Amino acid sequence: MSSFLSMKNISKSFNHVPVLKNVSINVEHGEIHALLGENGAGKSTLMNILGGVHQPDEGAIVLNGQTVEMTTPRTSQSYGISFIHQELNVISDLRVYENLFLGNELKNRFGFVKVEEMCDKTSDILAELGVDIHPKTYVRHLDTSYKQMLEIAKALLHNSRLIIMDEPTTALAEHEVHRLFALMKNLKQTGVSIIYISHKLKEIQEVCDTYTVLRDGHVVGSNRMKDENLDEITKLMVGKSVSEDRLTESHSFGPVALEVKHLTSEGFFKDINFTVRKGEIVGFTGLAGDGRTELFESLFGFRKKYNGQIKIFAQDVNINHPKQALKAGMGLVPKDRKENAIIKDLNVIQNMSLSSLAHFEKAGLIKGRAEREKFNFYEQKLNIKVPNPKTTIDKLSGGNQQKVVIAKWLEVNADIIIFDNPTQGIDVGARREIYQHIVALADKGKAVIILSSEASEIRKVCHTIHVMYQGEVTAQFAGEEATDDEIMSYATGSKRGR
Amino acid sequence: MAEPEFERAKRSTKWNSRLSWIWTEYSVIIAFLILFVVSSILSPRFLEFSNLMNILMQVSIIGVIALGMTMIMLSGGIDLSVGSVLALVGVFSVIALNASGSIFIAIITALAVGAFTGFLNGFMVAKLKIAAFIATLGMMAAARSIALYTSDGGSISGEVEGFSAISNSSIGAVQSPIFIFGLMAVLVFILLHQTRFGRYVYAIGSNEKGALLSGIRVDRIKMAVYTLAGMLVSVAAIIETSRLNSISSSSSGQLYELDAIAAVIIGGTRMTGGRGKVVGTLFGVLILGILNNMMNLMNVSPYLQGFVTGLVIIIAVVFQKRE
């Protein structure tokens, strides 16, 4: 009768705002358990309690029939629990293997670290994940997708009995996700349990055995996974079903807004050519290491070493700083919000206004009231769940932080706007709404570029899709005619040239 | 589509969260009040008006420097050169004063020298990517050396009538250094909390890469921060020089960096940047001032004052860590 893990009647409040109310969840040996719910439902908080990051106000954790107290993250680890956090936690100034073994270094009997052995183990685990990076590379040089795979590798390394995965695949392409799933299924065979949080329901259906749905801090459903009940689950989560239809109609576009010719950056991307017209939505997709993020960081002036020609509204431009890009009418919503977008010591409102403070100034002074009113506007428009907008932004749930980042760039109102993985961490219901807002931007005559690892997702919104493989554009499709399989075969490099 | 329950909770918690917010944001004010009450119990002379004005007078120079230090530390940097630069500014401005006979030219010279050294600090930190600690340590040695060289290691006195009036006059009951300190505090407060520039300083101290990707000219803002802080050192140097109508190239400004950094840290500004307040620094300055004043009133050896300052910094940092 007793499960491997039971969290019983857990309640938790932050500053007297109840976040979890009497939540119970059971996980068996060798089970992959999906934890679902809309943004701000309390998933990460529940897992933070299990991981020893937060203490519950009420309730108990029973592991293998014994009541345990998770007082610190270390305690939780000592019970055989690994935790992949929602926000990336890798340390940029350390090497790959140092990150993997941080705090658990292998030492010989004289206390010296065994570098070669750690490197070998690192290579093994990365090979299993299908990641081709050298163990001694500095993490600083890695793309977000790789960092996410490092987080996964780190958790796999510890021979844990339970692995908590809080949105581990937000930066990964389907191909990479499948590798992870294969590993998860192997682990399951050996009796390891996994709690899996994701907003990508197809993944859930593919790999999870059971699920629990949280809504506003309550458990609203818990059951075995069956093929036919995805729509039911969606309804439980967001209170409605979500349409899967294509969002964009093809229509005529305006003049060319952005033209890129022969753009090359040694080691990142090669001979890139494309145009984006006013009113057009252009997508870029590929696997980790495809160079799309670096390409657009270069266009945005964040990276400086590249050759080639860039024209904005038919004018040659030479952009060396993001500020110049902004002035030229370009905006970039970056991926990896924790590192690139969130200013964690500024409050929610100030994060929203940071790139467009001129809109809120009068006689050189910022008008707090104007900022607040604008934030209220976006709070409603994007349905951002904020207990108190004057708290620092790191107190929001991941998905809600992401919505604030989107609000920040909507407020900038750039003519050419680049979204890099815009829906990372955003729930199924809100995801479609975000894309509707993006389509509305194009309808207003903006030139829109979307970078995403999920071809199936951007297919619904893009007029044109470019597939990249190792720094080159290998194929180009009209949005309606692309199929997932075809995109995948170009993204993995098994097909080239089109 | 927030649930009604959520909305209700949101309102009912406002008050509670405000209380705990006051505690975390303003623990330095509470510390100040406690110190103030204890001091007035320990020494009856403490509360005398002349003594209180005396404390303000004593802290005005460090106070002005600490305002600039607050900006720098919020941006994630530090400036060890303030004491030496104060001496350098003092020496150059007195030389300019005596050569030109004009107080106006002396003040312009002071501001220019402070701005220039500050700019150099900023340039080293922002463009050459030298750690602020190292860059300003170099400036600390270099500025002192130039001050000593220019004045042959001695003191120089002003020979122009009226220069000493800058620090030795009063407006009503308020002596002018206090007034100048107050004015600078208001200016820096507005700059940091109500302008774009201030917002950028916080953003850079909190997440430099994020700030850059938000379209902030990180390098320029950093250079501006160090330059402005240098100009505040100039203001402090003018007060100091005018007060005694002379400046010592060897001893003026010694260890001012310690007091200024201490005041900022006691005031709750985080060492790594991004978090802190001008008001906190003001109370940090006052706490140091009261401690020194009490030690004088109670006849504690002046040699022990550094010990107490050191102790208070360490306690303040321990409290910060706990947060």
Ligand SMILES: Nc1ncnc2c1ncn2[C@@H]1O[C@H](COP(=O)(O)OP(=O)(O)OP(=O)(O)O)[C@@H](O)[C@H]1O
């Ligand atoms: N440290 C904290 N302080 C105050 N409030 C918090 C804190 N952490 C979380 N919250 C609040 O708790 C609620 C639940 O957050 P949580 O991060 O658990 O959501 P989630 O289900 O993981 O959402 P998402 O899908 O967006 O990641 C949110 O309203 C959030 O603002």
Ligand SMILES: [Mg+2]
């Ligand atoms: Mg979460």
